[in-house]
Amino acid sequence: xxxxxxxxxxxxxxxxxxxxxxxxxxxEKSKVVVAGGLAILLTIIILFSTGAIxxxxxxxxxxxxxxxxPLSEPLAPASFYKDNTTVLRILNDEKFRLKxxxxxxxxxxxxxxxxxxQPDVSEDPKVWEKFADxxxxxxxxxxxxxxxxxxxxxxxxxxxxxxxGSNKSLKPLxxxxxxxxxxxQKATLGDWSYPPFEGHYxxxxxxxxxSSDCKNVLISIMETFELYIEEQYKPERGIVAAFGFDxxxxxxISASKLAKYLEKKFGKDSMYAIIDxxxxxxxxxxxxxxxxxxxxxxxxxxxxxxNLKTPGGHSSVPPDHTSIGLMSELAYLIEKDxxxxxxxxxxxxxxxxxxxxxxxxxxxxKFTRKTILRAGFDKLANSKVVESLTANPLTRYLISTxxxxxxxxxxxxxxxxxxxxxLIVNHRIALESSVDETKSRxxxxxxxxxxxxxxxxxxxxxxxxxxxxxxxxVVDYSSNALEPAPVSPSDDTVWRYLTxxxxxxxxxxxxxxxxxxIVAAPGIMTGNTxxxxxxxxxxNIYRFSPFFSNDMMIxxxxxxxxxxxxxxxxxxxxxxxxxxxxAVDTPDADNK
Numbered sequence: 191x192x193x194x195x196x197x198x199x200x201x202x203x204x205x206x207x208x209x210x211x212x213x214x215x216x217x218e219k220s221k222v223v224v225a226g227g228l229a230i231l232l233t234i235i236i237l238f239s240t241g242a243i244x245x246x247x248x249x250x251x252x253x254x255x256x257x258x259x260p261l262s263e264p265l266a267p268a269s270f271y272k273d274n275t276t277v278l279r280i281l282n283d284e285k286f287r288l289k290x291x292x293x294x295x296x297x298x299x300x301x302x303x304x305x306x307x308q309p310d311v312s313e314d315p316k317v318w319e320k321f322a323d324x325x326x327x328x329x330x331x332x333x334x335x336x337x338x339x340x341x342x343x344x345x346x347x348x349x350x351x352x353x354x355g356s357n358k359s360l361k362p363l364x365x366x367x368x369x370x371x372x373x374x375q376k377a378t379l380g381d382w383s384y385p386p387f388e389g390h391y392x393x394x395x396x397x398x399x400x401s402s403d404c405k406n407v408l409i410s411i412m413e414t415f416e417l418y419i420e421e422q423y424k425p426e427r428g429i430v431a432a433f434g435f436d437x438x439x440x441x442x443i444s445a446s447k448l449a450k451y452l453e454k455k456f457g458k459d460s461m462y463a464i465i466d467x468x469x470x471x472x473x474x475x476x477x478x479x480x481x482x483x484x485x486x487x488x489x490x491x492x493x494x495x496x497n498l499k500t501p502g503g504h505s506s507v508p509p510d511h512t513s514i515g516l517m518s519e520l521a522y523l524i525e526k527d528x529x530x531x532x533x534x535x536x537x538x539x540x541x542x543x544x545x546x547x548x549x550x551x552x553x554x555x556k557f558t559r560k561t562i563l564r565a566g567f568d569k570l571a572n573s574k575v576v577e578s579l580t581a582n583p584l585t586r587y588l589i590s591t592x593x594x595x596x597x598x599x600x601x602x603x604x605x606x607x608x609x610x611x612x613l614i615v616n617h618r619i620a621l622e623s624s625v626d627e628t629k630s631r632x633x634x635x636x637x638x639x640x641x642x643x644x645x646x647x648x649x650x651x652x653x654x655x656x657x658x659x660x661x662x663x664v665v666d667y668s669s670n671a672l673e674p675a676p677v678s679p680s681d682d683t684v685w686r687y688l689t690x691x692x693x694x695x696x697x698x699x700x701x702x703x704x705x706x707x708i709v710a711a712p713g714i715m716t717g718n719t720x721x722x723x724x725x726x727x728x729x730n731i732y733r734f735s736p737f738f739s740n741d742m743m744i745x746x747x748x749x750x751x752x753x754x755x756x757x758x759x760x761x762x763x764x765x766x767x768x769x770x771x772x773a774v775d776t777p778d779a780d781n782k
Contacts, residue, residue, distance in 0.1 A: 244570035251560035258563065259545035261707055264697055265690025267772035276417060280765045281699055290413060290764070291396060291757055293331055295389030297405045298398035300324045304370045306439050311346045321347040321435050324369055328412065335415045344451045347435045348444040353415070355428035355775075361462040362428035363774060364452075364727065365767070366720055367408035368437035368445075368467070371400035372749050381751045395754040402746040402755040404467040407735055408433055410760065414767040427462065427775045434720050440491075440670040441720045449723035461728040462774065463684050466721045468733025469713060470763075471696060473740055475584075477546060477553035479706060482692045483713035484685075485733030486538045488675035489592075490619030491718050493668040494632050495612060496520065498645075500661035502609040511643065513611040513661065514600050520639045521595050521613060527635065529591035529620070531580045535566045537621050538677060538712035539588045543575065545711035587716050591628060592618040618716055621674045629667065636663050672722050676729065680712040684730045687779045691770045692736055700738070700762055737762040 270277065279286050302324050311318050325347070329336050340352040347369070355362065374386045384390035386399045411431050418425075432452065434444035453460075468485040500513040511519070533540055544566075547559040564571035579585045593615055600611030617628050633649045640647040646657030649665045679685055689710035696708055715733045724731060737759035739745050747753045773779070 244568070247568065248557065248560050248564055248571055251564050253547065253556060253559045253563065256548055259541070259548045259709070259711065261549070262686045262690040262693060262710065264693040265687060265773055266694040266698070267769055267775070269772050270694075270769065276421065277695075277699065277765050277768055280417075280768060281761055287757065287761060290409075290761060291391045293413065294396055294401065294406060294409045294755075294757075294760060295391060295398075296327060296331060297324070297409055298389035298396070298401050299387055300327055301387050302370050302400065302435070303373050304436050304439050305373060308436065308439060308443070310443055315346075318347055318435070321369060325349070332412045332416055334419045335412055338419055339415070342451070345444060345447045348448045348451075349431075349433040350448065350451065351415070351431040353425060353429040355425045357426040357777070360427040360777060360780070361460060361728075362430045362456065363771065364430040364432065364461045364464045364724075365411050366432045366434070366464060366466040366724075367404050367411060368441075368720060369405070369408065369433050369435045370438050371403070371405070372438050374399055378751050383752050386753070391757065394756060394758075396757055396760070397752060397754045399753055401753055402742075403748045403753065404735070406755050406760050406763065407467050410764040410767055413764050414771065417768060418771075423772075425771070425775055427779075429771060430456075430461070432720075437720050440718070441723060442670060445720035445723045448720075449727070452724075453726055456727070458726045459728060461724075461730075462780070463688070463730040463732065464721060464724055464728055465688075465770075466719050466731070466733050467735050468715055468719065469742055470735045470759075471692070471708070471738040472742065474546060475582075477550045479550070479553065480696070480701070480704070480708055480738060481546070482689065482696075482708055482710040482736065483542065483734075484680075484688060484710065485715045486678040486680050486712035486731075487621055487714040488718055488721065488733065489621065489714065489716055490617075490623070490625060490628075490674040491670065491672040491722075492617040492619060492625055492628050493670070494615045494617065494629070495666050495668070496615075496636060497664045497666075498611045498613075498661060499609060499664075501607075501659070503607045505605045505607055508607060513608045516639065516643060516645070516661070517598065517600065517611045517613050520636060521598070523635050523639065524593060524595065524615065524632075529593065529623075529631070531576050531586070531590040532620060532622050533565065533572060533576050533579070533589045534622055536677065537589060538680065538714050539579075540566055541680060542711040542713055545709050549707070549709045551706075587618065588714060589620065591620045591623055592616075592716070618718075619672075619674055621677070621714065623674070625671050625673055633665055636665055639663075672718060675722065675731070676725060678712075678729060678731050682730075683779060683781045687774050688732060688734075688770070691766065691773045694773075695736070695762070695766050695769055696738070699765065735763060736766040 300320070300323050302320055308317055335351065340354065342350040344350060384397045389396060389398045430452070432448050434441050434448055436443045437445060469483045471480055471482045473479070474481045498513050498517050543562045547554060547562040550559065561571045561574050565575040576589060579589055595613065596616050597614035598612070601608040615632070619625065619628050629650065633654070636649070637647055637654060640655050640663050644658050644660050645655070646662035647655040648662065650667065692710055693708050697704055719733050721731050721733060739756070739759060742748065746755060
């Protein structure tokens with residue numbers, strides 16, 4: 191029989207040695223476990239206390255999901271595959287080019303300058319008579335268009351052209367532009383390369399006030415209609431063209447009335463889409479690639495007026511602060527207290543950045559792309575993107591409310607204390623904000639100064655601080671206050687047709703050797719357009735002038751000396767309208 195270990199002393203000794211060994215090993219293991227646990231705990235503490243966990247999340251973000259920004263396929267109208275001679279003539283034929291130059295130049299030569307606060311047409315008809323000359327020019331330059339289409343004049347000089355479609359079930363497409371231009375400062379006349387109303391063509395650019403803002407758009411629409419009439423085109427979907435005449439003064443006299451006329455004639459939500467002036471195709475600063483940027487949103491607008499009245503007197507015995515000094519202190523406070531930037535999913539700029547991140551390839555670093563893709567829901571990533579946008583003056587106000595002190599008036603004589611001073615501050619309101627929020631922020635600054643100097647304050651008709659013998663602030667705002675616009679869709683069939691035609695025109699015809707697809711991504715207008723009055727007509731509003739420009743403000747010099755447009759760009763715009771109208775002339779282009 192085999193004996194058990196317990197049968198003798200040697201077995202007991204062996205068992206004791208065995209358990210001692212186990213105890214020593216367990217002790218070593220526990221030390222390792224404890225040390226490993228401490229290391230993990232320390233790592234967690236470091237990650238959370240330094241924000242490193244946020245960077246780790248960014249590092250783990252996928253950049254392969256193209257569904258974040260799907261590309262529309264290039265889309266040409268069916269007619270293109272049967273006969274493409276017209277669109278190629280628009281882009282390449284020298285004779286057509288020179289005729290187009292002549293038409294746009296003639297439009298620029300007619301001075302349709304307007305100013306702020308002009309009277310209504312009925313109040314002072316003479317102020318607006320220059321637009322009669324412009325109408326005569328359009329009628330004689332495009333006689334077939336005015337003969338064939340339904341024409342309505344709204345408030346005398348607003349133009350509505352309607353080309354009735356054969357299919358009543360299809361909503362009309364609406365194209366818009368404005369006839370008016372901003373003034374040319376007399377002091378700058380000597381700085382122009384060519385007189386601002388000469389419409390000079392140097393072989394590449396056409397110069398003159400309105401050449402790119404936006405008589406070029408208006409003439410391209412008219413040229414497209416003219417071509418269709420020559421070809422005896424019969425649209426299935428109706429086409430509306432609406433041309434206001436005071437867009438540069440907020441459109442109160444023309445576009446507001448055009449909107450009422452159109453809503454009465456066609457009804458609410460009656461338009462397939464509205465295409466108005468805006469950014470077109472640009473070279474993205476980060477990737478160097480051409481991108482299309484239809485404006486799907488538009489910032490709000492608010493002019494705030496502040497009047498300060500104080501006792502007058504002789505300047506030999508001035509108070510510590512004159513009304514000009516007090517107003518200057520307010521101006522200083524406003525400028526040192528800018529609006530904080532904010533970027534949320536409400537802002538189309540986030541979608542634009544994400545499209546760039548998904549489709550840029552190695553043009554952007556992986557970390558940058560991952561950061562952008564997380565910016566909609568990740569606090570750290572969002573802060574990094576906001577920091578980058580804010581550092582660039584050109585992108586800063588895409589994500590924040592802008593405030594600009596544009597007018598200050600006060601004082602009459604060098605030895606008389608100013609009794610009244612006025613300050614006007616222009617605001618372009620961020621999409622995440624509102625008119626009321628902006629007003630409230632503004633009044634809080636005025637209250638700070640009023641309280642400090644024992645002054646009264648009346649704000650938008652409400653007494654905030656009782657008037658005093660030292661003076662009184664009165665805050666009010668202009669009647670053209672505007673909330674940020676509703677954001678138009680960038681994921682439906684209407685968007686797909688718009689951006690698909692852009693890819694077709696610019697990849698197939700304008701830049702056939704381009705080695706990458708043109709990404710279309712939504713953007714916003716920091717300024718305002720006539721579309722502010724058209725919100726009831728459709729949800730699909732796009733502020734978009736599809737021609738390529740390295741930089742709309744710098745190259746085209748909009749509102750500045752030597753305003754100009756590249757004639758090739760003008761022809762690109764005409765080619766787009768020619769292809770796009772035909773492409774959407776089908777029930778297939780409707781949202782289902």
